[in-house]
Amino acid sequence: xxxxxxxxxxxxxxxxxxxxxxxxxxxxxxxxxxxASFVPxxxxxxxxxxxxxxxxxxLRMERRNLVVxxxxxxxxxxxxMNYGWTDSFRLLNGAPFSK
Amino acid sequence: MSQADLAVGGHNPAxxxxxxxxxxxxxAMWLFIISDxxxxxxxxxxxxxxxxxxxxxxxxxxxxxxxxxxxxTFILVTSSLTMLLGxxxxxxxxxxxxxxxxxxxLAGGIIFxxxxxxxxxxxxxxxxxxxxxxxxxxxxxxxxxxxxxxxxLHVIAGVIALLIVGLGYRSGRYNSSDxxxxxxxxxxxxxxxxxxxxxxxxxxxxx
Numbered sequence: 001x002x003x004x005x006x007x008x009x010x011x012x013x014x015x016x017x018x019x020x021x022x023x024x025x026x027x028x029x030x031x032x033x034x035x036a037s038f039v040p041x042x043x044x045x046x047x048x049x050x051x052x053x054x055x056x057x058x059l060r061m062e063r064r065n066l067v068v069x070x071x072x073x074x075x076x077x078x079x080x081m082n083y084g085w086t087d088s089f090r091l092l093n094g095a096p097f098s099k
Numbered sequence: 100m101s102q103a104d105l106a107v108g109g110h111n112p113a114x115x116x117x118x119x120x121x122x123x124x125x126x127a128m129w130l131f132i133i134s135d136x137x138x139x140x141x142x143x144x145x146x147x148x149x150x151x152x153x154x155x156x157x158x159x160x161x162x163x164x165x166x167x168x169x170x171x172t173f174i175l176v177t178s179s180l181t182m183l184l185g186x187x188x189x190x191x192x193x194x195x196x197x198x199x200x201x202x203x204x205l206a207g208g209i210i211f212x213x214x215x216x217x218x219x220x221x222x223x224x225x226x227x228x229x230x231x232x233x234x235x236x237x238x239x240x241x242x243x244x245x246x247x248x249x250x251x252l253h254v255i256a257g258v259i260a261l262l263i264v265g266l267g268y269r270s271g272r273y274n275s276s277d278x279x280x281x282x283x284x285x286x287x288x289x290x291x292x293x294x295x296x297x298x299x300x301x302x303x304x305x306x
Contacts, residue, residue, distance in 0.1 A: 014180065015180070018176065018177075018179075018180045021176045021293075022173065025172050025173075025296070026169075028296065028301055029165060029301060031301075032165075032301035032302065032304050033304065038147070038297075038298065038302060041298065041302060042294075042298070045293050045297050048293040049293055052179070052286060052290045052293070053290065056179055056183050056286045057283055057286045057287070057290075062121065063119055063120050063121075066119035066129070070129060070133060073133055074136050077137050078137075081137075081140050081144045082144060084148070085144050085151075087148070088148040088149075088152035089151065
């Protein structure tokens, strides 16, 4: 293993993550045909994204303050975007505002 | 302190240290990725709102479409791996290896584009447009083409970036950090696809 591989982790871990991606994609197809809701689908998507950020984008090799900055900023914005999303249930059920 | 004084030594002590101890270009790429996450998240949240609030949302994707999407996923994930190998080769000073892996990634991106456009052409042939489709609510076409179109736009940008940076790196114009930044963008495209596939395609399979 050369210096670069030592710095960014071994190739074995990366290849293992690659096969994890393929396995998760296959699992999502199975879940889709079983009629799974969006929750497990999204959870698996987040798991894939976390693995990609950690191993493929090498975030685990960066300084912790960069990781914290990216994580906090992104999660905060994504959480606030969900503010109005649940209103779609009201539209679906036709419930008035007073209920 | 004069400009000449500033120039001596390259990095003068009067300047602030680089935030997060990473090069400015890499920080800029991360900031771009964060802003792009917001763009895609906004699109996907809007899509989720529409899909949830619409009772007759179509489920048009047959097994052939799912197989096509899985092939596209395989190609994109594999291209992410080859991009990572290219970045590692560039960091290790293996110029030939970095160029080779970068162009293999580029080829993967082009195959992905061809499959994606073929899928679009197939759906358009079935009568799906931005404002109408043969199955249900007219919102489906707009939501589908918006989200996948944004992804497609990113892949096109990524392919162009890979081509320019790959050729530039081979000629010595660009260095390993440019390959790394290009790689970050390509990995981000892969991350976005991991959300597009389940939400846009797999939640809408015909059963």
